[in-house]
Amino acid sequence: MLQNAWLIPLFPLLSFIVLTAFRRHTGRLAAVIGLAATGASLLMALMVFAEQWQGNSFKAEITWLEIGDKIITMGYEVNPLNALMLVIVTLVSFLVHLYSKGYMEGDSRISVFYAYLGLFTFAMLGLVLSPNLLQVYIFWELVGLGSFLLIGYYYFKPEAKAAAKKAFIMTRIGDVGLFIGIILLFWQTGSFEYDEIFKAVANQEISQTMITLTALLVFVGAIGKSGQLPLHTWLPDAMEGPTPVSALIHAATMVAAGVYLVASAFPLFEASQTALTTVAAVGGATAIFAASIGLMQKDIKRVLAYSTVSQLGYMMLALGSAGYTAGIFHLTTHAFFKALLFLAAGSVIHAVHTQNIEEMGGLWKKLRLTGPLFLIGALAISGFPLLSGFFSKDEILAAVYADGRYGLFVLALIAAFMTSFYMFRLFFMVFSGQPRSKQDGVHESGWTMTLPMIVLGVLAVVAGYVNTPWFGTFLNDYLAQGPVELAHEHHGPLWIPIAATTVSLLGILLAYLMYAKKSLSRDWLSRSFPSVSDIIYNKWFVDEAYEATFIKGTKAASCGGTLIDRYIVEGAAEGTVSAVQLLAKSGNKVQDGKVQTYGTVVILGLAVIFAVVALTGGYFS
Amino acid sequence: MSSVPLSMYLMLALILFCIGLFGALTKKNAVIVLISIELMLNAVNINLVAFSKYSLHPGLSGQIFTLFTIAVAAAEAAVGLAILIALYRNRPTVSVDEMDTMKH
Numbered sequence: 151m152l153q154n155a156w157l158i159p160l161f162p163l164l165s166f167i168v169l170t171a172f173r174r175h176t177g178r179l180a181a182v183i184g185l186a187a188t189g190a191s192l193l194m195a196l197m198v199f200a201e202q203w204q205g206n207s208f209k210a211e212i213t214w215l216e217i218g219d220k221i222i223t224m225g226y227e228v229n230p231l232n233a234l235m236l237v238i239v240t241l242v243s244f245l246v247h248l249y250s251k252g253y254m255e256g257d258s259r260i261s262v263f264y265a266y267l268g269l270f271t272f273a274m275l276g277l278v279l280s281p282n283l284l285q286v287y288i289f290w291e292l293v294g295l296g297s298f299l300l301i302g303y304y305y306f307k308p309e310a311k312a313a314a315k316k317a318f319i320m321t322r323i324g325d326v327g328l329f330i331g332i333i334l335l336f337w338q339t340g341s342f343e344y345d346e347i348f349k350a351v352a353n354q355e356i357s358q359t360m361i362t363l364t365a366l367l368v369f370v371g372a373i374g375k376s377g378q379l380p381l382h383t384w385l386p387d388a389m390e391g392p393t394p395v396s397a398l399i400h401a402a403t404m405v406a407a408g409v410y411l412v413a414s415a416f417p418l419f420e421a422s423q424t425a426l427t428t429v430a431a432v433g434g435a436t437a438i439f440a441a442s443i444g445l446m447q448k449d450i451k452r453v454l455a456y457s458t459v460s461q462l463g464y465m466m467l468a469l470g471s472a473g474y475t476a477g478i479f480h481l482t483t484h485a486f487f488k489a490l491l492f493l494a495a496g497s498v499i500h501a502v503h504t505q506n507i508e509e510m511g512g513l514w515k516k517l518r519l520t521g522p523l524f525l526i527g528a529l530a531i532s533g534f535p536l537l538s539g540f541f542s543k544d545e546i547l548a549a550v551y552a553d554g555r556y557g558l559f560v561l562a563l564i565a566a567f568m569t570s571f572y573m574f575r576l577f578f579m580v581f582s583g584q585p586r587s588k589q590d591g592v593h594e595s596g597w598t599m600t601l602p603m604i605v606l607g608v609l610a611v612v613a614g615y616v617n618t619p620w621f622g623t624f625l626n627d628y629l630a631q632g633p634v635e636l637a638h639e640h641h642g643p644l645w646i647p648i649a650a651t652t653v654s655l656l657g658i659l660l661a662y663l664m665y666a667k668k669s670l671s672r673d674w675l676s677r678s679f680p681s682v683s684d685i686i687y688n689k690w691f692v693d694e695a696y697e698a699t700f701i702k703g704t705k706a707a708s709c710g711g712t713l714i715d716r717y718i719v720e721g722a723a724e725g726t727v728s729a730v731q732l733l734a735k736s737g738n739k740v741q742d743g744k745v746q747t748y749g750t751v752v753i754l755g756l757a758v759i760f761a762v763v764a765l766t767g768g769y770f771s
Numbered sequence: 772m773s774s775v776p777l778s779m780y781l782m783l784a785l786i787l788f789c790i791g792l793f794g795a796l797t798k799k800n801a802v803i804v805l806i807s808i809e810l811m812l813n814a815v816n817i818n819l820v821a822f823s824k825y826s827l828h829p830g831l832s833g834q835i836f837t838l839f840t841i842a843v844a845a846a847e848a849a850v851g852l853a854i855l856i857a858l859y860r861n862r863p864t865v866s867v868d869e870m871d872t873m874k875h
Contacts, residue, residue: 743874746796746804746867753792 152201152208156226158194158236159275161187166268173261180261181251184268188247191275192240202233205631209281220340227281230631231478235278235410238485239403243271245602246398249493252598253394253500263303270296274403282342283332290328293407294321297399301391310390320384324374331367334360348417365418365425368411376408376462379436383693385459389451393496396451401458401488406481409465416474430470434558436463441568446687449505450495453576457531458488460565464546467562473549475617475626480546483538483613487530490606494524497599498580501592509587510580516592519600521581523607528577530610532570533654538614544647545617551646563653570657578665780821788814801865805851812844
C-alpha cells in the first residue's frame, strides 16, 4: 500500500481538473465528484496510516534534473509524521466537502468552489508527501494559491478581494525567507533531500552559524504560513472566505503547514539552540498576543481566527521547547476541535445570517445539535479535563517546563486562561440568554452539515487518548519511528495539569459570571483599564502600524520611483527621440528634389573631406 | 613671355571655377546654370593648358585633352539645351527651383 501513496494527492487533483474542465455541466454533481475524490484519498490515507503504524517507512524517487554532478529528484515519502498528516488532511477535507454540500447549497459557482477545494487538498497532500525541500516549496506555493482563490471566492465583495490579496502577499513575505533558506541549505549540503541535510547537520558538515541561519529562514516561512507574530494579520482577514474554507484551510490544514514544516525539518532546528529559542519565543508571544485580541472581538469567525493563531503559537512553543510529540499532538487535536468549532460557527451563521455575536443569543434551544457540539469544541480547546485539548495542552506545558523556559511557561498558562475565557464568552453570547435581535426561521442545518460536526465532535473528545500519561503514549512511540530522534518523554510534575485545569476552569467561570449569569458587569474590566482595552480592541494596532510604515513607505518609494521614471527615464527617452527627429528633419530638408541642393550638399561634403584630410596631415602620409 | 608663374594660372582657374560653381548652385535660370557649368569646364581647361606647359614633363597631351574637353562641352551644351527645351514643353518655366520632381 505504501508504494501507492503517491495516488493520494492525485484524486483531488483529478477532481480539480474534471470540475474545471466541465464546470458548466457538473452543477449539483460537483459535490459528488469532490466527495468521491476526497473519500478515495481518505480511504487510501487510512490504509497507508495503518501500514505505517506497524513501522514501515517508504520512499521512492526519480531523477528530475541533472545539473553537473548534482542530481535533483522528485518523489514521495511516507514516514510516521506525514502518514499522520495525510489522515488529518484527508479526513478534515472530506468532512468539509460534505459540509459544504449543505452550506454552499444554491451557490451558482458551486463547481468552482469544489474545484478550488480539490486544488487546495491536492497541494496540501503533495506538500505532506514531499521528501525534499524543493518539492515542499512547490507545493507550499500551490497551497498559498489555493488559499488565495478560496479566500477570494466571493470576489465581488471588496473585503474578500482585499483579504485574499493580503493573505497572498503576507505569506509571500514568509515564503521569501523559506526560499532563501532552501537555497542556502542546497549551497551548503548540495541536496534538497531531508535525509541528506539531516546527515550533513549530524556530521557537522555545516557551520553552526549556517545551521542557525537556515533554520531561522525556514522558520520565517513557517511564520508566514502559520500566522505567527508578526505576519499574523492575514489570518483573521482570511475569514472573508466561506466558512467551510475557514475550517479546512485556516484552522486545520494550511496554517498547520508551517508547524508541519518546522516539525519535518526538526533535526535542523534541534542542532541550533538559538533557532529553538526563537521558535519558542515567537510561538509563546503569538499565543498570548492573539489570545488577548480574541478577548474583545465581536465577529464569531474572527474570535476563532485569533484563537487559531494563538493555538498555532502553542504548537510552535512546543516545538521550540523540543516537545516534538507535544507539538504534533496539539496539531492533531487542534485540527479536530478547531474544524469542529468552525463548522459549528458556520452552522450558526447559516441559521441566523449574521456573524456578529452581539446579534445572537439564546440559540441553545433552537440549535439542538450545533449547540452541544460547539460546547464540546469549546471545552476541548479550553483544556477541559479528559477532552483532547486537555492532554495535548498539558503535554506542551510539560515540555516547556521541562525545557526550563519558565517565563514562556507562565505566558502559556495565561494564554490558556484567556483561551478558555474568550471561548466561553463566545459560547455564552451565542447560545445562552435571550436573542438580542430578531431571529426568524432559525433551524438546525441538514444532515450533510451536522454529520461532519458529529464526527469531529467525537474525535475532539477521544483524539487526546492517543497520548496520555496514563493509558500509554502511543503517539510518541509511533513518532519515534520517524527520522527525528526523540527519546525524551516529558512527564512533568503532577501540578502542571492541575494548574492548567485550574486556569481554564477559572476562565470558564469568569466568562460564565460575565456573560451568562451577568453578576459581573460585562465591561468591568474594560472600564477599569480603558487604554488597555482600547489597544486590544484595535488588535494592538498592528494593521495600523503596517499601514503607517510598510504601506506608506512603499507608496512613498513608488511615488519617488514614478518621479524618476517620469522625469529622468522618460526624459532621456524623449530627448533621444526628439534628437533623432531633429536629425531626420534636417536630413529630410536636404532631399527636396532640387539638383542645386544636392550639388551644394556634395560640395559641402567634399569641403569637409578636404578639411579633415588637411587637418590630419594628408590621406597619403 | 614666361614671366607669369604657374600659380597665377592656377589661381585664375580656381577663381573661375568658384564663380562657375556659385552660379551653378545658386542661379534660378536654367540657362545661366548651364553657362556656369561651361565656366567650370573652362577653368579646368586653363588648368590642363597650364600644366602642359609648366609641369615637370611639359608636353602636348594637356592641350589635346583641352580640345577634347571643348568638343565634349559643346556636345554637352547641346544635350543640356535639348533637355531644357523638352522640360520647357512639359512645364512652362526655366526656373531650376520649380524642377523638384526628383524627390518623388
